[in-house]
Amino acid sequence: MTGEPERSNPLDLMESALARQGFRHTLPRRTILQVVASLGHPFTPSELTAEVAKADPGIGRASVFRVLQLLRTCGLVERLHAPDAEVYTLCLTAGHHHHVTCRVCGRTEVFSLEDDGAVARAVERVGYSMENHVLQAFGVCPACRGASGRGKDVPPL
Ligand SMILES: [Zn+2]
Numbered sequence: 001m002t003g004e005p006e007r008s009n010p011l012d013l014m015e016s017a018l019a020r021q022g023f024r025h026t027l028p029r030r031t032i033l034q035v036v037a038s039l040g041h042p043f044t045p046s047e048l049t050a051e052v053a054k055a056d057p058g059i060g061r062a063s064v065f066r067v068l069q070l071l072r073t074c075g076l077v078e079r080l081h082a083p084d085a086e087v088y089t090l091c092l093t094a095g096h097h098h099h100v101t102c103r104v105c106g107r108t109e110v111f112s113l114e115d116d117g118a119v120a121r122a123v124e125r126v127g128y129s130m131e132n133h134v135l136q137a138f139g140v141c142p143a144c145r146g147a148s149g150r151g152k153d154v155p156p157l
């Protein structure tokens, strides 16, 4: 939808990552994983709970939160910085990377810095040694900018 390259079958990737870490398959968890994989955009815990309830009304909020926590522990779901919401995204990108979030539709894309070491060097200039950093960009995605790319329909900040 945003012209990003196909990442093959998120559900399988999630299942095998959990299996590698010794978690056995359970039916409610598979349903929750399916919902996370099919959402295709960042979500809040209550959005996820509502979508899971549509798929299987028998799965409660507690199960959804437990699986969400498990996915975060396994690094399959990341919390995004958002001004006033608790937002998570499925992320199958391994290694150090950053996210850019569309302020119109909330979609997110992964990017990396050509010179990521510049962050550490800037930190060292103020006398700190850097252990890690968090950097997230905000902007307008290609779909929301429109085919013309001129962003005519994008509401002002
Ligand atoms: Zn990520």
Ligand SMILES: [Zn+2]
Residues within 6 Å of the ligand: 102, 103, 104, 105, 106, 107, 140, 141, 142, 143, 144, 145
């Ligand atoms: Zn967008």
Ligand SMILES: [Zn+2]
Residues within 6 Å of the ligand: 096, 097, 098, 113, 116, 119, 133, 135
């Ligand atoms: Zn970085």
